[in-house]
Amino acid sequence: MAKAGKAKVVAAKPESATKATLTISSKNYSSWSLRGWLLCRMAGLEFEEKRVDIDDPEQRQELLLLSPSVLVPRLTHDGVTVWDTLAIAEYLAETMPRAGLLPAERVARAHCRAVSGEMHxxxxxxxxxxxxxxxxxHKSFKIFSGARPDVERIKAIWSECLATYGGPWLFGAWPTMADAMxxxxxxxxxxxxxxxxxxxAAFCETVFAWPLMREWTQGALAEPEEIVELDVEF
Known part of the structure; x- marks a missing residue:
């Protein structure tokens, strides 16, 4: 696959004056909330962050009204309701194209969508x-055999992207939808x-040093220690 560059994008300013709301769950445990939050911040969207504790019956009923699938995150913006993370990504890429959530080049853009969809x-x-x-x-952790093919597949995806587009992000010099996923x-x-x-390992360090990830992690570390038991994947 040929290399495909992506033009530098100036820090995106919100393209809509409408205040948005992003409903999320735990910052420490909720990977889908993290993805949605990163995507909104990458897009330059101004939004109010709303935390929902799904373990609380009243909050759970509220979330059921917000999203029939009982999944977070959920974005409300300019009369639009989107509660699927990949749908949020596509909505933001369409609404705020200057943010560069997808690569500019057609082949790289298709590749980015494919690996993002595979993660989703x-x-x-x-x-x-x-x-x-x-x-x-953990200093060491034994991964059960059923998960090892998933680990190897993710390593293969990362290796291909970094070799093809030159890093330090999966699709070149700037983070895209795939990096959030x-x-x-x-x-x-x-x-x-x-x-x-x-x-x-260098790619992971790039992610950890990302100011957005550092901000999210600070919020996660400030959360109570108790884990909320859910009957859905979060």
Whole structure:
């Protein structure tokens, strides 16, 4: 696959004066909330952050009214309601194209959509075996056999993207939708001491040093220690 550059994008200013609301769950445990939050911040969207504790019956009923699928995050913006993370990504890319959530070049853009979609719909064993927990850090961790193919597939995706587009992000010099989708995986690999080749470890360090990730992590570390038990994947 040929290399495809992406023009530098000046820090995006909100393209709509309408105040948005992003409903999220735990910052420490909710990988989908992290993805939605990163996407909104990358797009330059001004939004109010609304935290929903799904364990609380009243809050749960509220969320049921907000989203029939009982999933977070949920974006409300300019009369639009979007509660699926990939749909949020596409909505923001369409509404605020100057933010560069997708690469400018056609082939790279299709590739970015493909790997983002694969993260969105796959890797169920990885999610079960290595749940996101930003506060935890294991010196060693035995990954059960069912999750190992997911780990290897993600390594392959990262390796191909970094080799094709030159890094330090998956699609070149600037973060895209794909980096938001895989950012929680970087934290999982760190939490559970997953062994990574040097280029992949460098990519994870790029994610950890990202000001947006640092801001989210600070919020996660400030949360109470208790984990909220959910009957849906979050």
């Amino acid at each position: 719909s796959g890797f169920h064993n990885l999610r079960s075996a290595l749940p996101m927990n930003l506060k935890a850090r 895989y950012a929680p995986v970087s934290t999982r690999f760190r939490t559970y001491a997953v062994d990574l080749e040097a280029p992949l």
